[in-house]
Every structure is written in C-alpha cells, then in structure tokens.
Amino acid sequence: AQKITQTQPGMFVQEKEAxxxxxxxxxxxxxxxxxxxxxxxxxxxxxxxxxxxxxxQNATEGRYSLNFQKARKSANLVISASQLGDSAMYFCxxxxxxxxxxxxxxxxxxxxxxxxxx
Amino acid sequence: DTGxxxxxxxxxxxxxxxVTFRCDPxxxxxxxxxxxxxxxxxxxxxxxFQNEAQLEKSRLLSDRFSAERxxxxxxxxxIQRTEQGDSAMYLCxxxxALGHPNYGYTFGSxxxxxxx
Numbered sequence: 001a002q003k004i005t006q007t008q009p010g011m012f013v014q015e016k017e018a019x020x021x022x023x024x025x026x027x028x029x030x031x032x033x034x035x036x037x038x039x040x041x042x043x044x045x046x047x048x049x050x051x052x053x054x055x056x057q058n059a060t061e062g063r064y065s066l067n068f069q070k071a072r073k074s075a076n077l078v079i080s081a082s083q084l085g086d087s088a089m090y091f092c093x094x095x096x097x098x099x100x101x102x103x104x105x106x107x108x109x110x111x112x113x114x115x116x117x118x
Numbered sequence: 119d120t121g122x123x124x125x126x127x128x129x130x131x132x133x134x135x136x137v138t139f140r141c142d143p144x145x146x147x148x149x150x151x152x153x154x155x156x157x158x159x160x161x162x163x164x165x166x167f168q169n170e171a172q173l174e175k176s177r178l179l180s181d182r183f184s185a186e187r188x189x190x191x192x193x194x195x196x197i198q199r200t201e202q203g204d205s206a207m208y209l210c211x212x213x214x215a216l217g218h219p220n221y222g223y224t225f226g227s228x229x230x231x232x233x234x
Contacts, residue, residue, distance in 0.1 A: 035223075043207060045225035047159070065139075091160050104149055104213070105174065106223065108160030 002110035003025045004092050012115050013082045021077040021112045023092030024071070032096045034075040035106065037067065039089040048090075051075060082116045091112050122226035124210050130232045131200055138196045139229045143212030147224070150193050152185055152192045153209040154178065155228070161209055167213060169195060207231075 004028040013019040025034065051059045051066045059066040067076040071117040079086060090113075093106040123142040131137050143150045148169050153161035164183070165175045179185075181196040182200075189194040197204055207228045214222075 037225075042227070043230070044213075044227045045209065047224075050222070093160075102167075104215075105151060105163045105166055106153075106161075106211075107220065108153075108164065111158075111160050 006109035008112045010113045018080045023075045029096040034091040036077045037091045087116045138217035141210030142192045147212035149213045151211045156208040205233045
C-alpha cells in the first residue's frame with residue numbers, strides 16, 4: 001500500500017539558513033509523482049514543488065529544491081535562505097498512476113511544522 | 119478564474135444534524151477531490167470525481183457521507199447525523215486529468231466543521 005512518512009513533527013531554523021524536511025515513501029508502482037505543499041495557519045494548501053518518478057534531474061523552484069533519491073525512496077525538501085514567512089506546516093504527498101482514467105488521488109504524510117527564528 | 123472556492127468557511131452544528139458543503143472548482147478542471155484533515159494531521163482522501171462520475175471512495179467515507187457532482191461542475195459533500203468525530207477541516211481540490219501536460223492540483227481554503 002502506498003504510504004508517505006514524515007518523521008520530523010517539528011523543526012526550527014534560523015532565518016537565512018537552509019533547512020531540509022524529510023520525506024520517505026512506499027509504493028509498488030513504477031510511475032508516481034511526489035509533491036510538497038505548504039499550509040500556513042490560514043489553512044490553504046500551497047503547492048511548492050513536484051518531482052516525477054521518471055525525472056532524472058532534481059526539481060527546483062526558486063528557494064525550494066527536492067532531493068530525490070529513488071533507490072532510497074526519499075524525497076526531501078530543501079528550503080534555502082529561510083524567511084520568517086516560511087513558518088508553516090509542510091506536507092509531502094504522493095500520487096500513483098498515469099494515464100487519463102487512472103489514479104489521481106494524493107496520499108499525504110503527517111506533516112512537519114517549521115518554525116523560522118529571527 | 120479565482121481558484122477553488124469552498125462554502126461555507128466555517129460551520130458549527132449540533133450533533134445529529136445534517137450539514138452540506140459546496141465546492142466550486144477551477145472551471146476547466148474535470149477532476150474534483152474531497153479530503154478531510156483533522157488537527158495536526160495530513161489530509162486524508164475521501165473521494166474524487168472525474169466530470170460527474172464518482173470514480174473512487176475511501177473506506178473513511180461511511181454511509182453517513184455522500185458526495186455529488188451532478189453536472190460535472192460544482193460538488194457537494196453532505197454529512198448526515200453528524201458526530202463529534204466529524205469535526206475537521208474539509209478540503210476540496212481540483213485538477214485536470216492525469217496525463218494532461220498541465221496536470222496539477224489546486225486546493226480550496228477548506229470548510230472547518232465543528233460538531234458540538
């Protein structure tokens with residue numbers, strides 16, 4: 001069964017430093033997608049970054065990068081130059097399947113609460 | 119298009135009452151998903167639609183829960199005979215179908231349900 005594990009309930013980082021949020025996943029599918037979302041206290045889920053299972057390069061989006069290690073089934077999020085506004089819950093999620101009528105739902109991890117200190 | 123809209127934002131109801139939530143997806147998105155999120159947890163999948171067809175339902179979706187998307191546009195999620203354990207944030211998301219080059223999920227701001 002597909003599963004996402006985030007082992008860090010809470011993390012602290014100093015402003016302007018980099019931080020890594022861990023995510024491991026379990027799936028028997030060869031085709032899948034990995035997502036990271038940010039959820040501030042207001043509740044909306046904000047998309048950060050996506051990595052496809054067949055993508056050879058690690059995904060990057062501005063200050064966000066995804067350290068994808070397929071053999072280890074890990075997809076860690078790296079946030080560089082942390083800002084106070086980065087304080088939020090962060091969720092790793094996985095989508096299995098490909099094709100027009102297959103799959104589609106996201107399976108989420110438990111989340112990591114990141115606090116950025118001034 | 120202003121994104122995914124959910125109504126109401128907050129709902130307080132007495133145990134045993136029925137409640138209905140509405141989700142308006144991004145207009146060109148043919149897939150619509152419902153999730154439930156309790157405090158301190160990640161969202162849990164409930165069900166999803168492709169156009170008007172409900173393609174998958176989670177075991178979490180008891181017979182007190184029903185979802186519809188009658189014309190393939192907006193969707194409603196109804197909870198009958200609410201229980202205190204139903205208190206949660208209910209999130210809606212929409213997307214184009216898998217395989218589309220612009221595939222991606224957009225979430226609404228959620229409906230927070232409190233059952234007293």
